[in-house]
Every structure is written in structure tokens, then in C-alpha cells.
Amino acid sequence: xPKLSKVMATALNQQxxxxxxxxxxYRSMASFCYASDFIGAGDFFYKHAAEEQVHAQLLFxxxxxxxxxxxxxxxxxxxxxxxxxxxxxxQALAHEVMITESISEILGLAHELRDFQSVAHLNTLxxxxxxxxxxxxxxxxxxxxxxxxxxxGLFIMDQELKAMSKAPAPAPITI
Numbered sequence: 593x594p595k596l597s598k599v600m601a602t603a604l605n606q607q608x609x610x611x612x613x614x615x616x617x618y619r620s621m622a623s624f625c626y627a628s629d630f631i632g633a634g635d636f637f638y639k640h641a642a643e644e645q646v647h648a649q650l651l652f653x654x655x656x657x658x659x660x661x662x663x664x665x666x667x668x669x670x671x672x673x674x675x676x677x678x679x680x681x682x683q684a685l686a687h688e689v690m691i692t693e694s695i696s697e698i699l700g701l702a703h704e705l706r707d708f709q710s711v712a713h714l715n716t717l718x719x720x721x722x723x724x725x726x727x728x729x730x731x732x733x734x735x736x737x738x739x740x741x742x743x744x745g746l747f748i749m750d751q752e753l754k755a756m757s758k759a760p761a762p763a764p765i766t767i
Contacts (some may be wrong), residue, residue: 595659602708603698604651610694611648614687615641618649620670621680630677630746632754637684639757647717654713676740677749678732685728692721 596604618641625634655662674680695717701711731753738745 594709596655596710597705597707600698600710601655601658601660602700603701604710605663606697607694607698608648608651608655609663609667610691611644611651611665613670614691615644615648616667617670617687618644618684620672621674621684624674624680625677628677629755632750632752632757633677633680635757636753637680640684647720648668650713650717653705654710658709677746678735678740681728681732681735682704685725685732688721688724688728692718692725695721711758722755 618637622634622637622641625631625637653661671683674683695714699711699714699718702708702714734749734752735746738749740746
């Protein structure tokens, strides 16, 4: 397997850091939810933090397999101030959109470089992102429909999030 180009290695390394950052952010969001007595939402974010860690590890392994030593860059402090459950999920959705845009840019680079191994690897991550954006968008819509001041509605929503966090995680992405 040919070694990654320097420009692709840099882009993938930056994406790996973004995935680790997402994991860190989702743990912070879980912390807020637990502290706000949204245990189901806390479990949901904790599970998603682990999934983001897997994405970072997949990029790490891919770079190793392509002859590049991944660089472990600093992860910025995660946001920890949120106004309510809707704010948490809006910020999570915005973060997922940013991750999708980033992967899309790297996919464009991979096509430009004719690095079709990276294209295949990134397409798998892009499929995951499509699912994540749809999931978070649906949750934001449900919270808006329920309203942030509807205690009973938020209780039911939190129970649904708890059930989502208990569902078996999708099979790990294999590349």
C-alpha cells in the first residue's frame, strides 16, 4: 500500500484531532446533562463520546497502515456552559455539521490527489456522519416540539434518549 502524501497525512491528522475533540465535547455535554438531571441525555452523550473516540482511532489506524505516524495534537477545552437541553443538542448538531464539512473537504482532496484508498476510507466516515446529522436533527426537532419548559415532555424525551443509549452500538466500522 503506498504511503500517504504529506498533505493528505496532515488533513487526516487534523480530522483525527477533531474526532478526539468531539469525544471530549460530548463528555462535557454528558456532564451537563447529568448535572441537570437529564440522565438519559447524559447516557446518550456518553455513548456518543465513545463513538467519536472510535472514529479517531480508525483514522489513527488508517494512517499507521499507510505508513504515517499520527501526531497527537492538543485538544481544546470543551464548552461546558449550556442554557438548557435544546442548547446542548443544537451545539451538538452544529458540531456534527462541522465534522461533516471537514470530512467532505478531505474527500475532495483525496479525489484531487487520486488517493482512492483514502476516498474509500472517508466515504465510510461520511456515511456515519449522514446518520449522525439526521439523528441529532431529529432530536433537536423533538425537543423544540416538546418545548424546553414542558417538564413532562422533557421527562419523556429523556427516557427516549436513555433507551437510545442502551441500544446496541452499531458494529464498528471496518476499513
